[in-house]
Amino acid sequence: MTRGPVTLRVDGLRTHFLTKVGVVKAVDDVSFQVGRGEVLGLVGESGSGKSVTGFSVLGLVDPPGRIVGGRILFWGHDLVALPEAEWRDLRGSKIAMIFQDPMMTLNPVLRIDTQMIEAVLAHDKVGRETARQRARDALGQVGISSPDERLRAYPHQFSGGMRQRVAIAIALLNRPDLIIADEPTTALDVTIQAQILYEVQKLCRETGTALIWITHDLSVVAGLADRICVMYAGRIVEEGGIDAVLDTPLHPYTKGLIGSVPSRNRRGVPLSQIPGMTPSLLNLPEGCAFRERCPRADEACHAMPEMTVPSVDRQVRCFHPHDEAIG
Amino acid sequence: MTAPALIALEGISKRFVKPLDLAAKIAQKLGSSVREEVVHAVDQVFLEVAEGEVVGLVGESGCGKSTLGRIVAGILEPSDGRMTYRGDDVTALEPTEAKAVALKIQMIFQDPFASLNPRMRVRDIVGEAPLVHGIVERGEIEDYLDDVLRRCGLDPNFKRRYPHQFSGGQRQRIGIARALAVKPEFIVCDEAVAALDVSIQAQVLNLFMRLREDLNLTYLFISHDLGVVEHISDRIYIMYLGRVVETAPTEELFDAPNHPYTQALLREVPRLDVRHSIFKPVSGEIPSPLDPPSGCHFHPRCPHATERCRREIPALKEIASGRFSACHLNDET
Numbered sequence: 001m002t003r004g005p006v007t008l009r010v011d012g013l014r015t016h017f018l019t020k021v022g023v024v025k026a027v028d029d030v031s032f033q034v035g036r037g038e039v040l041g042l043v044g045e046s047g048s049g050k051s052v053t054g055f056s057v058l059g060l061v062d063p064p065g066r067i068v069g070g071r072i073l074f075w076g077h078d079l080v081a082l083p084e085a086e087w088r089d090l091r092g093s094k095i096a097m098i099f100q101d102p103m104m105t106l107n108p109v110l111r112i113d114t115q116m117i118e119a120v121l122a123h124d125k126v127g128r129e130t131a132r133q134r135a136r137d138a139l140g141q142v143g144i145s146s147p148d149e150r151l152r153a154y155p156h157q158f159s160g161g162m163r164q165r166v167a168i169a170i171a172l173l174n175r176p177d178l179i180i181a182d183e184p185t186t187a188l189d190v191t192i193q194a195q196i197l198y199e200v201q202k203l204c205r206e207t208g209t210a211l212i213w214i215t216h217d218l219s220v221v222a223g224l225a226d227r228i229c230v231m232y233a234g235r236i237v238e239e240g241g242i243d244a245v246l247d248t249p250l251h252p253y254t255k256g257l258i259g260s261v262p263s264r265n266r267r268g269v270p271l272s273q274i275p276g277m278t279p280s281l282l283n284l285p286e287g288c289a290f291r292e293r294c295p296r297a298d299e300a301c302h303a304m305p306e307m308t309v310p311s312v313d314r315q316v317r318c319f320h321p322h323d324e325a326i327g
Numbered sequence: 328m329t330a331p332a333l334i335a336l337e338g339i340s341k342r343f344v345k346p347l348d349l350a351a352k353i354a355q356k357l358g359s360s361v362r363e364e365v366v367h368a369v370d371q372v373f374l375e376v377a378e379g380e381v382v383g384l385v386g387e388s389g390c391g392k393s394t395l396g397r398i399v400a401g402i403l404e405p406s407d408g409r410m411t412y413r414g415d416d417v418t419a420l421e422p423t424e425a426k427a428v429a430l431k432i433q434m435i436f437q438d439p440f441a442s443l444n445p446r447m448r449v450r451d452i453v454g455e456a457p458l459v460h461g462i463v464e465r466g467e468i469e470d471y472l473d474d475v476l477r478r479c480g481l482d483p484n485f486k487r488r489y490p491h492q493f494s495g496g497q498r499q500r501i502g503i504a505r506a507l508a509v510k511p512e513f514i515v516c517d518e519a520v521a522a523l524d525v526s527i528q529a530q531v532l533n534l535f536m537r538l539r540e541d542l543n544l545t546y547l548f549i550s551h552d553l554g555v556v557e558h559i560s561d562r563i564y565i566m567y568l569g570r571v572v573e574t575a576p577t578e579e580l581f582d583a584p585n586h587p588y589t590q591a592l593l594r595e596v597p598r599l600d601v602r603h604s605i606f607k608p609v610s611g612e613i614p615s616p617l618d619p620p621s622g623c624h625f626h627p628r629c630p631h632a633t634e635r636c637r638r639e640i641p642a643l644k645e646i647a648s649g650r651f652s653a654c655h656l657n658d659e660t
Contacts, residue, residue: 045524159612189387191609194595198606219597223604260529262558271529277494
């Protein structure tokens with residue numbers, strides 16, 4: 001597998017929330033990287049720490065949360081120690097974020113053009129007209145017809161899918177090297193989701209923007225991503241190329257997750273469910289967090305498994321991976 | 328369909344009208360063109376569910392699937408049309424019989440956080456209805472509740488707890504237990520697993536399947552998630568902007584969708600086994616139900632649309648045994 005230059009490398013990231021009832025290790029020892037034009041799927045269920053990972057990369061973790069360890073290397077520069085002012089320069093220009101709810105990005109009382117021009121001028125010393133031109137181009141890029149008219153509209157005049165397109169257009173305004181998308185299509189209908197996926201895919205191909213796609217939906221990631229990280233209770237449990245991970249999952253959690261997705265060939269057959277529920281991050285079992293739901297767990301799992309590299313370009317955090325799958 | 332229909336909808340329509348306020352009424356009197364806003368949420372729908380069958384109802388937001396579900400569950404009155412339960416017209420029944428029918432049809436809602444009263448304990452949420460309707464005696468209620476809760480995968484010791492003490496998946500189980508407590512025959516599930524995590528969703532889907540076998544239940548399973556519907560349903564209805572555009576047994580529908588909308592929808596469902604896909608979306612937005620397109624509602628987005636599609640509403644016609652589709656293209660061959 002050929003991989004472009006590394007845009008972002010996250011190394012042993014730990015983001016903890018120091019709450020009154022205890023330390024919540026929302027992200028604990030997470031490492032991954034994403035290269036130019038590459039799409040990385042970050043998959044996990046609620047509370048797995050996938051969104052906090054995204055927020056950490058953007059420096060958007062609010063107290064009581066804090067990055068307590070690890071490095072976030074963006075083009076080789078560590079962001080963790082960056083002063084707030086420099087982080088501000090990066091955010092929205094070199095690194096952009098798309099949220100699940102586009103109304104989190106858009107101000108409801110300002111016209112789209114005001115918001116977009118503001119976003120350009122915040123990072124670039126250009127004239128208003130140039131900024132407007134760029135806003136118009138960005139709207140065109142995400143497939144919004146008659147952008148001139150649309151620029152003068154308010155967010156409430158758009159449908160959900162259109163709003164998400166505007167949010168993506170804003171993310172594109174300053175030609176970022178990295179986009180972090182946090183469940184951007186979860187609230188959208190299937191046909192609208194496909195439109196957004198189409199635009200995003202085209203952009204990554206054409207501009208070489210690296211993309212981290214955070215989602216709970218394995219099926220969306222299957223079609224879109226090149227690589228996939230599966231998170232569980234704040235840690236990455238498995239990482240690898242999309243085909244490898246989905247065809248021959250090594251970690252019992254990944255396997256369980258794939259088995260939980262209803263699919264064509266097993267109509268009417270009970271789904272192979274994972275027993276139990278996601279543990280509270282405040283009260284994780286000792287050792288492997290998945291231990292209590294895992295069919296393969298034994299004594300060894302009372303210790304925390306380390307990341308191992310069972311084959312080229314694959315990583316798994318498990319004492320008893322399904323390694324018969326890769327022989 | 329060999330079995331007789333348990334529930335049949337015949338030409339059901341539901342219109343929501345926003346009445347004019349005083350100012351608008353005066354303006355109208357003075358010759359202004361102000362009109363009442365009418366939403367045809369459900370438009371002339373025929374639907375049948377046989378006993379023991381699981382019927383999936385699929386569509387995107389605003390297509391009227393939830394409204395239809397609520398009509399079936401008796402929460403909303405249809406504006407037009409007839410609904411029969413075991414052959415009896417529900418609207419024409421005597422009050423006592425109508426109540427008996429209403430009890431036999433229960434509903435499970437999407438949001439397990441909003442559909443449970445936060446100030447009631449689980450035992451009251453689940454136990455209130457069977458007591459009121461005299462399904463169990465007061466002395467036997469505890470055993471009865473234990474049984475219902477256990478059936479839904481809940482620990483009976485949780486009876487005295489409040490909804491906020493449960494996770495999303497458990498709350499959905501409470502919702503299911505509440506529906507089952509009055510011994511229904513027919514359950515309307517409105518996006519009942521949409522709010523749950525994948526692994527929890529699988530647990531609840533399995534629970535639905537098991538309950539169906541144990542209690543001989545019939546489901547109308549409403550969802551926007553084709554993967555889920557495909558997994559659980561025997562037959563599927565596809566809705567678009569208030570109308571049923573296609574219906575077929577699940578396998579046939581997925582193997583050979585007939586209506587262009589169904590084709591587009593199926594093409595765009597993300598699947599685990601489809602990797603590195605090149606997305607080719609249908610263009611256009613879902614039109615507002617306030618101002619639906621003329622003729623076939625799908626024509627502005629349809630790649631095969633002709634002049635006729637713009638003028639004439641296509642009827643739902645049988646194209647093969649058990650398969651119906653509402654598309655003018657089927658007439659041409």
